[in-house]
Amino acid sequence: MSGLADIGVKIESGGFVADDALTGMADAVLREILQHLSALRDHGQTHVIDLASLPLTTADRRQLREALGEGEVRITIEASGPTDIHETAYAGVWWVEYQNLLGATAIEQVEITRVPAMLPSHDDDIAGAVSRLADAMEGKNPAD
């Protein structure tokens, strides 16, 4: 071989073929979601399903996502990389997707709750915000 250009490298896009088959896992997850959604209605119990912990193929995930559909709310959070949250077509079922700083999907979760845990402002952050706002109004430079 005379150079790197001669090495035939096949660049595959969009995941691997082997990972692209339906296993029927999506149906099982849907049943689990239904159960937890009922628990939310009856007892106010929340639940999170970490999709990484389940043996889902890319195709399974796609199927699950399509089955849940899109709802009214769509939120983007910027905190150490973007986080996309949207309510699915079923109220109380949220699709949470964390991305890392490189922009790759790090974690995908289905959260069954009224408000996703990421959304509410934390007391500590609020406390910090109070002082920062006050400082800002007094014209102080927060950098000091």
Place this chain on the structure above:
Amino acid sequence: MSSTDLEQEHPLDLESKRVSVKKPEQRFDTQGEMPGAQRVHTAMVNFVKDFGATSAAYMESCVHCGQCAEACHFYVQTGDPKYTPIWKLEPFKQAYKREAGPFSFLYKALGLKRKVTVEELQEWQELLYDSCTMCGRCTMICPMGIDIATLVGQARHAMFQAGLVPHELWAVAERAEREGSPLGATASVFEDRIEWMGDEHEVEMRVDEDEADVLITMSSIEIQKYPESMAAVAKVMNHLGLKWTFRTDGYEATNFGMLSGNTAWQKDMTKKIVEAAKKVGAHTVILPECGHAYGALRWQGANMMGEPLPFKVRHISEFLAEQVNNGRLKVKQVDSSVTFHDPCQVSRRGGATQAPRDVMKALGMELRETQDTGDYNWCCGGGGGVITIHRADRLRYKAFEIKMEQIEKAGGEMLLTSCSNCRQNFDDSQEHFHWDKTMHSLLELVADNLVEN
């Protein structure tokens, strides 16, 4: 013991359809005075003495698949697993493992394999003698190619040395050793019968010629029960214009030494024929219609004598086939269909399966084969000395049912064989079952249909 003693001790039963000694009132199935342990020891020593590369290869390769049972007429007809051919060798397999197998040192040191007992050997007498005709059908089915029949023969040697032979078989063998014939066909009886047959059939008989190209031997079954075969063979020989002779010092072709397992006696019996043939300078010895006689001289003779035989050995059916094939023997056409029963020792184990078929073809007969025929033919059930043993009768008849059924199905008008032992078994069984089929001799049929010169 004189010959009168012989008559008193084990009188021959010449009246019945098959020849044997009269049914003993009291059986003596052990011979000689020997403590049990010594019998076992003698049996094992003699078994191992015979042991060679061939038997070892066989003993080692058995995978206990049990298929040999399916080839054995005694098992197939009774369903009793003890008649499984390889099981008949069990004590000797045990002995082999203990004495010569790869773990023999372990077995001995740890006493893992107990010694075979004399009771077991006595029990096995029935399996080795009463229920094995050494027909070798099991050899044909064995996926490992083990020649079980050979091993049974070897086991019989050991059993004989240990004095564990069935009463009748020992009696006829002993008579053969002393009188020269197992069934009372002494030299003088033989001579008388030759003369009688010569007169009766107006055929020229040649006895005790000094020189001859062909020595004709006879089986005592023929001499005693089917003397016509002597006339028949003489007719054929004369027809061919050969220089032939019977010899009173070497005529008995049966070898009960071999069947009972006494190699010394076997050698004695072989020696008589060999020496007679040498004396007259015969280039061919013709064996009669007797299956085991063929094996005894054709395949074991030279080995018994320890040197190659200076003459050719031919079974009569082989000889007839040669002669019709080369055109010297001219026969008339017989307008009949025929079913042929292959004698195991001549066909399957002798390699002369085609010979009788050539002869029947020359006779223009329509051959109607049984379902299993030729090399896969079912044994008549009487070979290997079984026919002489009274206590084996029930089992022998049971085995014979296969033959009757297959022959009925084949449907030949005539029933032929080229073994007088098979023939007497057919006669005896015919009587027992009141069957309407009679077995005939191939040789006699040929002799009756020679084209006049």
Place this chain on the structure above:
Amino acid sequence: MNDKKKLPETLGEELSRRGMSRRSFLKFCTAVASAMALPASMAPVMAEALARARRQSVIWLSFQECTGCVESITRSYAPSIESLIFDFISLDYQHTLQAAAGHQVEEAREIAMKENWGKYLVVVDGSIPLKDDGVYSTVAGETNLQTLKHVAEGAAAIITVGTCAAFGGLPKANPNPTGAAAVQDIITDKPIINVPGCPPIPEVMTGVIANFLTFGDLPPVDHLKRPLAFFGDSIHDRCYRRTFYDQGKFAKSFDDEGARNGWCLYELGCKGPTTYNACATVKWNQGLTFPIQSGHGCIGCSEPDFWDKGSFYAPLSTGQWGSAEGIAAAAVAGAAVGIGVAAMSRAKQKKTSEQG
């Protein structure tokens, strides 16, 4: 290490000092929980607990090592939330990273030990030489063995970082000239957790420390004392190329069609089936890739004695069948015994034949 400013007491304070929102922290905790296979609902609980956690004194001992483990942990692709944990802990002794030198350093260590007796964490990278009284590696006139024994005495727990500290690693490889040993071979009376790998995955380190900070003890471990959350599955079990293995599609060389198609590397000596680590799931360089994804089989670096288990390129199903000479000798010996036994049997036969 800034002495002038008052250091934050808790991790929560450290967060607000850095202007890092609780949402970022929750995200980090969610990632840790996911990696450690904790229930997803544990993440907010973990975040609260960690935020209240106090600074942890850590003494890092480096013995026979190559500093690759430290490199792995400190040289992250970008400043990440993982580094937070390292900033937050009080790294009271670390040869490579500390500014001070000489006797001061040893003194600082002694002080930290005294102040946090029974509470400090000990992190060890590198193996400990035992041969010839351990002369092959000494620091400040003290052998590694002496140092380890001394420091371990007041430790709350020990975390080994890298295969050398966990199992002996390269220094212990045959013929092991220094008599190298693993920490667990020497210290038997303290909780030890092994984070092997050559080097180990940074996220695994952080996960273990986060676990210690959150729950006050070490996470569940396997029979080799490795955290089950990261070492519970083999590389093979979680490998994205596993399907190809199941289908029987294998790369035959590193530049064939199979290799280009990303087929299984079993035939090229991949040790994935017998190697337990989180490479296939956590991956390296912030989840970018891991060796198999980059086209090379797993070499089994998180397993004991991986150097001595045959070639990295020999398939797992092969083994040492010995030399052809050995086999030939066996054949000759067998034949000799066979012929001998046969000859003996013949002689015996001859004897019995002559007797009777």
Place this chain on the structure above:
Amino acid sequence: MDLLEFARGPAMQWSLIILVFGIAWRLFGIIFLKRKKDLAEPRQTGVLGGAVKTIFSRSVPARAFWSRVMYSNIVGYVFHIGLAIVVFAFLPHILWFESILGFQWPALPTSVITLVAVITLASMVALLVKRLTHPVLRRISNFDDYFSWLVTIVPLLTGMMAFTHTGFGMRYETVLAIHILSVEFLFIWLPFGKLGHSFLVFLSRGTTGALFARRGART
């Protein structure tokens, strides 16, 4: 040294040495026993041809016996062929052979191997059931028959466990080590028990073939 290293290292070396030693011992120990010269005039002299022919012809039962031995033959064949496929057509095994022989051959897809392994397993169970229930087989069976069955089925079972990553609580490398060790035990046992038929079959079939060919009987 852990179990897997032991299995892949010294255990493999020694089991192969014992295998080769044992086969040589058994074969030479039989071939060099007393062999009487057959003095009878042969009907034909193509004795070697007869031996070779019988070695092949006995692989299939004669037509006359079909109805009586069909079942055992079919199951036996399924078991032997199945085992051969699993041993010789599964890629990890081929790689093992390659490490000894220096060359490899194409493997079958693992899904096929799995199917074959299951069928082989079933046929072995069927053979055992027959051995335990058929009067003839019960009568003639001994320790060797059952033990050799066990020694053969254990590698098959552990192999399937290793392949499917089913350890019943055992780790993969332990299962793999047990699989390799079980094969090594088979190597060690093979020359001395009835598994020796794998090489003795040529000797016993050949012996009878030569004998019968000499007599002009069916080989």
